[in-house]
Amino acid sequence: MTGSPESAALEAAAERLRTALVDGVACEPVRGLLGTSAGPAAGYAVQQLNTGHWLAAGRRISGHKVGLTNPAVQAQLGMDEPIWGVLFADRCRTDGDDLSGAALIEPRLEVEVAVVLGADLDRGRHTVVDVIGATAYVLPALEIVDSRIVGWDITIADMIADNAGAGFYVLGTRPVPLTAVDLRRVEMRLTVNGKEAATGSGAACLGNPLNSVLWLADAMCDLGTPLQAGECVMTGSLCGMLPLSPGDEPCAEIDGVGTVSASLSPA
Secondary structure, three states: OOOOHHHHHHHHHHHHHHHHHHHOOOEOOOHHHHOOOOOHHHHHHHHHHHHHHHHHOOOOEEEEEEEOOOHHHHHHHOOOOOEEEEEEHHHEEEOOOEOOOOOOOOOEEEEEEEEEEOOOEOOOOOOHHHHHHHEEEEEEEEEEEOOOEHHHOOOHHHHHHOHHHOOEEEEOOOOEOHHHOOHHHOEEEEEEOOEEEEEEEHHHOOOOHHHHHHHHHHHHHHHOOOEOOOOEEEEEEOOOOEEOOOOOOEEEEEOOOEEEEOEOOOO
């Protein structure tokens, strides 16, 4: 009910996270506002309030991200189930871009396969055949994950409310069709400043990045907002999250998918 204590708490949590994003200053966790037992449902309610706010302010949704798909990331954050968030077009960057001045708070780095859809996924319950048929192409991607909550002091409700930690995403520019690559078996190598920083594989992402799209497609249909043609899906990390500092220059190579790089110039 409008004006209820529950709705007031959701609005307060949403405003706290928006302010932190705009000001570039970390805030306290929102779980205290939502109640100590708050779970994913409360987190998504806050996330959706802020999504509505940003759409009304003129931002455009360009896709969705799936988080916590890799056991290494789940272990880092003490969580055990996938989550999703919204990608906004103004947070998309291109291979080689410099992310300095991006008002990041405490960024971390992930390497992912981005799946770009050529058809809607609106069948309610989907199969991998549906996902394959709807995929236009894949791209190598870096996700710059960020937390608006101080020190990454988060529960799953905090992280979902904070748009699943969405920061910026950097896409390669050479589309690869699924017929040219087996995403389950791809190997990834990440260097930062020319030094090897991490390795990973497609199988680390829910067994196959396509499974991540499948999980998201069903979740979005449950909400009544199916994934649409043209959306970019960030499928989840092929390795654990790494810290990202001013001066860093990450570059990732995913076999058969391509390379993608970015930089974070010193202030």
